[in-house]
Amino acid sequence: MHDRRHHPIGTDVETLMGQFHAYLEKKQLKSTRQRDLIAQKFFSTDGHMSIEELLHLSRSENPRIGYATVYRTLKLLTECGLAALRRFGDGQTMYETAGDTEHHDHLICIECQHVLEFQNDDIEREQERVARSFGFNLVRHRLELYGLCPRARGIKGGWCPADEAALRKGD
Amino acid sequence: MHDRRHHPIGTDVETLMGQFHAYLEKKQLKSTRQRDLIAQKFFSTDGHMSIEELLHLSRSENPRIGYATVYRTLKLLTECGLAALRRFGDGQTMYETAGDTEHHDHLICIECQHVLEFQNDDIEREQERVARSFGFNLVRHRLELYGLCPRARGIKGGWCPADEAALRKGD
């Protein structure tokens, strides 16, 4: 019930769980109830999640989950490339579902704080060119655009496209 | 002696100090020895600086400078747009000289950790277009490219353009 994803890039929860388990196995680590629950919750929400959000989500199903376990699990997910740390300008620390990490950038409304994802091939291409021009091999990038959404700008009937994403967290 | 800047965009230290003083005056704040020293050191190093680096630099001239004063001064500088907070992926928190904040992006070597600045108008233009296409008014952005510099890639005689910037900190 938590697997409604809105962007086409996303891999489904099951696949991601599979990759996670594969990683655990490879590293001879154990697959536990807590890890599964946390990973499940994490994969089921797209966009971005704070540690605290993830803790609360997980506790809603198992109230005894501790902070440390969430941190530790998120570290594992990051190691195997299924999660990525993201620190936005104002200091909020968030994690995002990866696997598709390379493939989207962020558009953030500085009024609503909501985050929208987008992709633009022209920009990607140009980035490659810039990196090459310095002799670099581009491994990954991060692009964040900060601005005002239609609503924040006071446009009548203006609406923030990012609201949609934020609302979805409520389900 | 600390004002060697390498990129053409930068305003010189004196001008920046002037802007800082103007801001203090406007806000009816006082210009003190400590604030001046810290701002001076900050403006004199380009690229990025951590709180700790700035503290040490300042203490080398006045050992009694405290952490709190550095934090407070950096907050002032940020308020008036002369400094900008930057949180890189791995968690290092840095400040950078602004005024030219809007005008450059970052190319980071994931091996050396050094940071190189660049500008690309095509990318900027495309960013504007993307924002507009979502109905956003673009206020600012942040672009970071992570990759491997020539040296890190093991190219013979390969050198990391970012080294230059890092070396300059030593003066």
Next chain:
DNA sequence: ATCAGTGCAAAAAGTTTGCACGTGC
């Protein structure tokens, strides 16, 4: 049965704040 994982609480790291004293204006 074994050894890694968990939960808790304590510790560490990073940042902010309260307060007595100092200092620009």
Next chain:
DNA sequence: GCACGTGCAAACTTTTTGCACTGAT
């Protein structure tokens, strides 16, 4: 002289770690 600034230490916040106990293989 007064109000704001400073330095120090304490408080907070966020993340990590140590340890006794639990649980997956």
